[in-house]
């Protein structure tokens with residue numbers, strides 16, 4: 001099959017691209033390289049790269065038959081969405097509409113969207129299932145939610161099938177520790193490698209559902225290829241279903257870096273930080289046949305071996 005991956009040179013997109021290539025598919029990556037990097041991509045005879053904004057794509061840029069789009073191009077930062085809401089709106093929301101138009105003009109039957117747990121905001125009931133009310137607490141979360149709504153509306157109207165994958169805390173190779181949207185694991189690993197102190201915001205009892213990027217890539221490949229009725233849409237959480245506190249995370253990492261003797265400092269909680277997050281992944285399991293292959297412990301070991 002032939003798939004388009006928008007944002008395919010980015011952290012998660014490059015893993016999705018690799019996964020699709022490893023399954024024998026052909027991939028066209030569309031990436032403007034604002035946050036992505038060509039070095040994230042392999043040289044591969046079945047991989048084509050277009051350095052473009054999704055807005056600028058023309059039907060002639062693509063093969064006659066495209067079987068699906070994985071849409072990951074975005075400004076993936078809660079902070080940016082507060083600081084530059086108009087720019088974030090444009091890149092996150094308008095890009096989704098450009099992708100929908102590509103589905104229309106190229107007659108693409110499947111769209112899989114990189115959504116986020118940010119659509120849920122603060123939830124008092126855990127684990128969070130897709131049935132729970134969405135209540136974003138950042139422009140970024142709201143943009144992800146409205147993207148889902150746009151795509152599901154157009155899916156019915158135009159007849160393509162749509163899957164929104166609501167990712168929890170993704171980590172792994174190629175997640176830059178220095179970038180504004182870096183996850184805590186990348187930040188802590190980078191500090192420990194350099195013998196630097198780490199900062200725990202809050203008391204460290206907050207929990208997250210950390211999912212390894214390879215599991216996420218496998219889920220995207222499944223979402224692009226499972227049979228779905230035309231015009232149908234599906235939202236699925238993507239996590240491991242397990243919660244890990246920051247204190248537990250630091251203990252796991254300390255065991256991996258026995259030579260690290262710097263300080264773990266505690267600081268005030270970050271504004272807007274949620275206390276607990278954990279995905280109910282039964283829907284992804286049932287409908288996508290997804291079950292994570294890596295635990296936090298095993299994925300951190302794997303990740304560190306790859307560094």
Ligand code: UD2
Pocket residue numbers: 076077078116117118168169170181182183184185187188199200201202206208246269270273274
């Ligand atoms: C995640 C997503 C974000 C959005 C949000 C929605 C990632 C990287 N970010 O933000 O895009 O979807 O969920 O809820 O997946 N922390 C420290 N020290 C540090 C860095 C972080 O204590 O040096 C804490 C931080 O305050 C938070 C936890 O670690 O309590 C996780 O932080 P994060 O930035 O990895 O991810 P999160 O859950 O804030």
